[in-house]
Amino acid sequence: MATLVAAPPYTSTATESANTGLWSWLTTVDHKRIGVLYLITALVFFVIGGLEAFLIRAQLAVPNGQVLSADMYNQLFTMHGTTMVFLAIMPLSAAFFNFLIPLQIGARDVAFPRLNAFSYWVYLLGGIFITVPIFFSVAPDGGWFGYAPLSTKQFSPQINMDFWVLGLQILGISSLAAAFNFITTIINMRAPGMHLMRMPIFTWMSFVVQFLVALAFPVITIALVFLQFDRFFGTNFYAIGAGADPLLWQHLFWVFGHPEVYILILPAFGLVSEVLPTFSRKPLFGYPVMVYSGILIGFLGFGVWAHHMFSVGMGPIADAVFSLTTMLIAIPTGVKIFNWLATMWDGQLRFTVAMKFGVALVGMFTIGGISGVMHSSPPADLQQTDTYFIVAHFHYVLFGGSMFGLFAGLYYYFPKITGRFMSESLGNWHFWLSLIGMNLTFFPMHFSGLLGMPRRTYQYDAGQGIEVFNMLSTIGTLVLMLGTLFGLINLWKSWKSGERASSNPWGAPTIEWTIPSPPPEHNFDELPKITSRYPLWDLKGTVIAKETTYAEEAGRVQLSAKQLGIPMPNPSIMPLITAAGVIFMFSGMLFTDSNMKLAVGIMIAGAVWWIAGLYNWLLTPLEDAH
Amino acid sequence: MTATTLPAAGDAAHGHGHHYTTLGLDNRKIAIWTFIGSECMLFASLISTYLVYKGRSIKGPFPHEPWTDPVSGKAFPAILDIPVTSASTFVLLMSSFAMVLALAAVQNKNLPKVTLGEKILGSSKLWLWMTCLMGTAFLGFQAFEFTAFIREGLSIRTNLFGSSFFTLTGFHGAHVAVGVCWLFSLLAIDYKRGLQPSDATNVDIAALYWHFVDVIWIVIFTLVYLIK
Amino acid sequence: MALAMIVGACGGEYPNSTFNHTTEFNASIDTLFDKLMFWGTLVFIAVEVALVYVIVRFRRRPNAADPKPVHGNTTLEILWTAIPAVILIFIAIPTVRTIFATQAKAAPDALQIEVVGHQWWWEFRYPEYGITTANEIYLPKGRTVNFALTTVDVLHSFWVPQLGGKRDLITNKTNYLWFTPNADIQTDAFNGFCAEYCGSSHANMKFRVYTVEPDEFERWAQHQARPAVFPVQAAVPVVPSGAGVALVQDSASAMPMAGDTAAAATAPAVDGYWFPREQLPAHVIPTTRLPKGLTFDESLLAQGDAERGRELYSRSSCIGCHAIKGNPMSVSNVGPNLTHVATRHTIASGLYQNDAKHLALWIKNAPAMKPGSLMPTIGIGERDAVRKNTISAAMGGLTDAQIADIVAYLQALK
């Protein structure tokens, strides 16, 4: 069976002069550079979200803590959730979508490169829009879930929640645009022979995630439109005096919110499913089942939303139905865990930092999964929901799952992204401190929750039997921060001066490892022809691609797209300009209370601005005529 | 074991700048269908909200029942005007018919046209104009309906029915308005240089959007107007 | 995680533990939890042991041959799809049973308590007895209690971890929650919390539940239903059987409690019951710190006069929000009902002890004592953090001496 091997890998990529400098970053439409932008931006927000978490834990270290005021605490926990969900984990996944999907399916770029850039700029500017208020103590304070009627003008008259409502709308635009883009890319930009069932599992999980985004975000958009109209135009959607039902918000929010959970975790599952086979020297166990379970998780994810609402009194039938559908999800999720174990079974496990994070995901996510099953049972959930038990649960899922998976992906793909390895020694510090820190932070929360500590409380009395657990959690946060610091130092140092990496430094099986590290702007000199699921591994026999070394590839010259006569999209500033116009238009709404004329003026100016940008964008061809 | 590859640079030379695609389909068409799928959820949320709040308003006016304000003693009729909306529904349905003819006209631009019928059917300008006009007429009906309601005492702030009704139909109206702008821009291109069969995909995605807006109205008309 | 059950079992150290079988509701939840815990632990051990085994056993050995490329195994995969499915059946059946058992209609003879959530305090009504009180619930042991939960503003959630699961208070909707405190539990006091985020002082929206003997409950209820005894009938003997009446005498505070003597000397005649203060378990005694910069001239508390206080109270802004049965000027329902406020052990929704000092500080500047408090600042010269203004006499502000009088009045309301 003909197997694709690395078309001779190169190390010194010829770079066009137009591809350097600040302007090139502002105008780039290259999915790889956009991926890098996502990565760096998301990590900055991750640090901000982490510092917010640290302040929260500092306040809770001892009973009746005096570090923060109640209002500041409320702003911080709201922004911690909002930041981590929308500005850190989702965009970190997006960094990998951007960088990897075209490489994994053998494409030149995404289907709509400028739309891709637009998504990024909207995300960046929207992220700044929603984050800046915290520095002026006017950040959103209604929780990341923004439950009505607390989030309405009647109970949150200040500007705080306006930032949240508008910011989330803005970020939704970014996610939706990206989803349409990636769905089209995965459907239609696959290299010849890249059948759906030959696609790398990360691309598969991303594919599922894009559908979840495309179907879940419209729902939150509408829920937010209602809130926006209530706040700005005096409509009655959540107005208690008009007889509104606040459960409308909760249902709409969780119809979005539960798929959102899978939007956060599935990319990490995908990354780990790439890392484990490579470092086990074995193909992924049960690839089709892994694919189908991902699809099933995504589909079922739309039918379980009300399990976030077992305490609202939906009645026994609804509780029972949603309880059962929720339990069902445990099956495909469990299958994934067992298949990962089976992938490693009988393998030759090589414990790089990437592998360690990947294996840790299997161990840690399992804990989050089991506690998840515990509150799929409504009566038990009545003692667990809105307590620290839930906080423990979803941090095992989101930190032990999503973040560990993303870190695994980062260590694994860093050589491909930058052409350099991340340091294993610093990485080990990062990993072990994160593992210890996260368990120290979140495991005690199981106890504090079941021992009666409600969530979102800025202080608690002494003598409630939860002091020790809270102190442990706070110490854990310090360890976690230290670990993250090692990770960041590692990233910084390795980017500048890490050991040079070859095209396939791990001996990995998929086609992104056939091209130089970092890849040339056109990705593939020639579109690869795919004949199997692991093109670089001969699965019939025992020959598996060995790690290539930098030395053996040194000295070869990669031709540029221009030299090869490959048409590349032109850089364009229009995505950035259009995105800025969109944000400007939304920011006008902030003034509806204080100065209606100003508000309308800004909104019209913003609309004209982005429509002009879009017009220019649409009339400029993506590529030069040839 | 040698690398098996496709001539990639070949795509550029091959078609008219058309890159290789897996399915041979136009990316834009896949994207618009994805977008339409997403819009299904958007309108499902809006329609759900309308239905959830139906009958929950604590004061009138109401869609299908007359109501007397206990405070002012003022009497309000049932607010929805079925004959007018039936007419606008009909107009929107027929605009879809015009749109599909416009697309066919663009696709068949290069076919010889002999009879008057063929010439009429082959005029993309005519059918785009018809679609635009009927779309605009629908918006006119909606503007009439909205102002009549406001005159009668139902605004978006009045009650739950007002909020959910105006938001649902307003969102639909906004979609129609975007569609009308889109179609006018196609008309502008048609006048400037003539829409060619090579533009068919451009017209096709606009048409898909337009029809989708139409089918949403089919649902809204039945659920909001006809079912009490 | 198995540890959770062990540590949870000792209620003394963990006063809000969800594992105590004080009601049949909590017992059934706990039984279910044990099942979840059992299967969860089993899966946890299976996965983690397998993981550790894999990590140790299949570590890459130098010069080892490449592993066999196994792509999957249908039997195995069906097996580990089926096993979780079977486990889930073991969980699902008792789950559904418990759902229907705990969400059935409460017994018709259950004690009805209407719970009304407010930002950030709890209103409790006993329609059978015509009682409206705040932040403290008395429950007779052995009788089912059915809570009807509503809210006048945002969402809240009613939760007494030791007695049962939580249930949200939803605007424009009435929810129900019922349980039966076991007849054989001790007379005890439990913490209750708001478990749904509800704004600034969500953390401070606590309440207390006292489980008492049925006859004690009856006496408490009869007493609470009556108007406050005022003006003071000084000569009548005081002490209710077994109950520590003088709420302020054993204050943990070091400052001289001059007001207490005044209150004790003029204590009204009561044959009612309330939970003896000296028997309060430590975990229901609030430890909230006082805000910095808020002071009260405590010597004034000794000079506080209840009668003067009543006069003052009856023409102050207090009556805009509070009701005191027996005081015809004070009938508003916006704030907590103060009819028998002196029989309560805490103020400000479980945030502070109910003693002269805390009451005085509370009246002087409630928003400083409790972030976001909707009770306005009253003390002259104080800054109101919510309304962002400084209180003057013209605005109806009160001096410390006047506040001391009102404190004396409130402390007389037994």
Add this chain to the structure above:
Amino acid sequence: MAIESAAAAGHAAHVDGHEHPGWSTYWKIAVILFVITAVEVSAFYIPAWETSWVYVPSMLTLSTIKFVLVVMYYMHLKYDHKLFRSLFTGPLIVAALTLIGLMFLFSKLSIRLGLLS
């Protein structure tokens, strides 16, 4: 894989849109749409129909027919690549189920199970 079968069509630039039906189909559909709408509106004014239990199901059926006709013929879903059908029906099903789910949750629909007296 069905999707892959079309891959062979690869470089053929405009594979979509040429087996579409023509005028003869389009006007018939338009007439049907008109007739159904007319029936719906008149049903609204026929008390015997409007008040009977069949009214709501018949209205839903009629509008579903209109919906399907426009989607299948005017949007060419019947003739286009199968992919588009799944891209549309998948989300449509999720949307419909969500809507129905919400109707149950808000007691706009109910099934008598006899579980609760």
